[in-house]
Amino acid sequence: TEVVSNIKQSLASRSVDIMVGKSVEVYNTKKMIDAAASSVSRVLLLGENGTGKEMAAKRLHEKSSRAKKPFVCVNCAAVPESLMESEFFGHVKGAFTGASCDRIGKLEQADGGILFLDEVAEMPLSIQAKLLRALQEMKICRIGSNKERNIDVRIIAATNKDLKKEVLNGRFREDLYYR
Helix, strand or coil: CHHHHHHHHHHHHCCCCCCCCCCHHHHHHHHHHHHHHCCCCCEEEECCCCCCHHHHHHHHHHHCCCCCCCEEEEECCCCCHHHHHHHHHEECCCCCCCCCCCEECHHHHCCCCEEEEECHHHCCHHHHHHHHHHHHHCEEECECCCCEEECCCEEEEEECCCHHHHHHCCCCCHHHHCC
């Protein structure tokens, strides 16, 4: 049983590389992700659907100084616009019909860790403005509350769209793009 226990501890301490492959391209991609992981900068992952943007974000998290903190993922295309503000910022009981209890949002859930915004180009402009403000101030306020809460969140965003075109067409905020 001691041998089994040692094996279990050894396996638990190993991180599993979720990005597999031995090509030069895979090696270079991993190297680039690892370099980004050692910084504190926000990261934008670009690529077609199915290219592994979420795996890259998870690897970045695992290799970063925030690895022991939360990795929270939001698929911006899957959240209805009417619920998006509550999804990001949370709400207090009674803030709106159906708010039967306090709920923390994704920004607060990711505090100390990383918030991965998948399909970020699908986020409505109204939420982009509120998200930008939260990232500038590193503070949020739950819907229905007047109490600000400090947050410490690193953002990784991903999209398959050309965000520069989205900015030019007025569908994505330029100031958020540069943040």
